[in-house]
Amino acid sequence: MGQTAHVSAVVWTAAGSLAAWLWLLLCQGFFWRTDVRLPPSRDPGTWPSVCVVVPARDEAAVLPASLPSLLAQEYPGRAEVFLVDDGSSDGTGELARELARRSGGLPLTVGSPGEPPAGWTGKLWAVRHGIGLARARDPEYLLLTDADIAHAPDSLRRLVAVARTGGYDVVSQMARLRVESLWERLVVPAFVYFFAQLYPFRRIGKDGTRTAAAAGGCVLLRAAAAERARIPDAIRHAVIDDVALARAVKRRGGRVWLGLADRVDSVRPYPRLHDLWRMVARSAYAQLRHSPVVLAGTVAGLTLVYLVPPVAVIAGAGTGSPVAAVLGGAAWLVMTGTYLPMLRYYRQPLWLAPLLPFTAFLYLLMTVDSAVQHHRGRGAAWKGRTYARPDAVPDEG
Incomplete structure (x- = not known):
């Protein structure tokens, strides 16, 4: 029995x-389909101005593989990069200036916000400082990207074209993460698979749905939408800041698109299980x-x-x-x-x-x-x- x-x-x-x-x-x-990529777009008649904000804390190891790709963006409009050194102890800020001197390309400003006050995560405090610096340029769009993300030369151009064509307030791409070590092969593709299962990309882009998410490594954000949604102040304590950002924008009536990237890559290694853990x-x-x-x-x-x-x-x-x-x-x-x-x-x-x-x-x-x-x-x-x-x-x- x-x-x-x-x-x-x-x-x-x-x-x-x-x-x-x-x-x-x-x-x-x-969620299991991987064909949600940047949709077709057309070039706008006039390219809007864009400020790129890069929060960075102890990123000297990855900056040489990522920052030059941002400075080398082939963007027809006005664009510049603001790297915010969030209390680094490894010379991140000075290395960024040196890479800009060597690489040329888009103008680079390096700022430092000091320690975050209570209630703020360090990254969002750095983003707030970067957006504050960018406001003096009155950009129409902000590209929020991480210090370990390398962009193809036409990345910014394509993001802006999609945002303009589709009328999106947020266009975000899930950067292709590094997959080389044994543990990366086992864990990294599953990480993105599980994320898509929680936040199906097709639902995010549909009007009238509550599902909202973004991938923090690559987020093009309309400046007016950021102001309406009080970004980043409204999400200042969020550990999962990319999802919180998308939700805040969507709650204010903004349109959000998220998909997988073809030519936006993370260069950060996670060689050991401990690192991925x-x-x-x-x-x-x-x-x-x-x-x-x-x-x-x-x-x-x-x-x-x-x-x-x-x-x-x-x-x-x-x-x-x-x-x-x-x-x-x-x-x-x-x-x-x-x-x-x-x-x-x-x-x-x-x-x-x-x-x-x-x-x-x-x-x-x-x-x-x-x-x-x-x-x-x-x-x-x-x-x-x-x-x-x-x-x-x-x-x-």
Whole structure:
């Protein structure tokens, strides 16, 4: 009797996992497709002015591979770059000036905002300072980009053309992250896959939908929309600042577009599992709004969707339950199929797709660790700073 009940539980759990995967496949905005790229556009009659804002803290290792690409932008209108040195200890600001002297191209201004006041993340305090410097130029658009992002020479031109053609207030591209080490191959494509599952790109670009997100490495923002949405002041404590920015703009009636990049690349290496773990864990619990209840639901959801299929196959084979094995295998097959397009986008071997349950288990552990570190007072820590949860700081009116 006990054995029968056990088999029945495995069967029903595997059936639930398969049902979840069929729903994700067909009803979650076709998140698994990777063909959401910059839409067709036409050149505007007059190119608007653009200011590029680059917050940078201890980025001397990556600046030589990224900053010259910004300075070399082939943009027909007026454009200049503002790099904000956020208290670096490695000579980031001076290196930026030296790279500009060597490279030429767009004008570069290096500023320093000082330490952020209580309630501000360091990055958003630096962005605020950069936007303040840019306001003197009265730009129509702001390009917010990270210090580790390298842009193709026509990147700015294409972003502006898409924004003008589509009437978008935000045009953001998910930069192609570096994938070279073994751990990068296992974790990085899945990171983007999971992000797209949470924020399906097709829904973001549709008018009338609540789904909003951006990718902080490359965000073209209409200056007027930034002012309406009080960017960055309204999101000053946000650890996941790109999503918060898109939500703030969309709440004010702005139009947002997000897709995968073809020629915008992150040059930051994450060679070890430890490096990737820190990247994910620093913001995972913030993504769950620091809620133990949401954390428990997330762990249960990840277990049902990603871990049950292989367990059901093994348990079904071990208990002589072909139904459990077939249901688990079917769920695993759907999961594998939805992951293949992302592996192709990252030019990775397709045999990595069946390993997604293992990667999802790593993400589950990272998420739990993020919550543990938060409750120990070490949550949302990055580059020597630890940030409080948003409701621990006073809000502005």
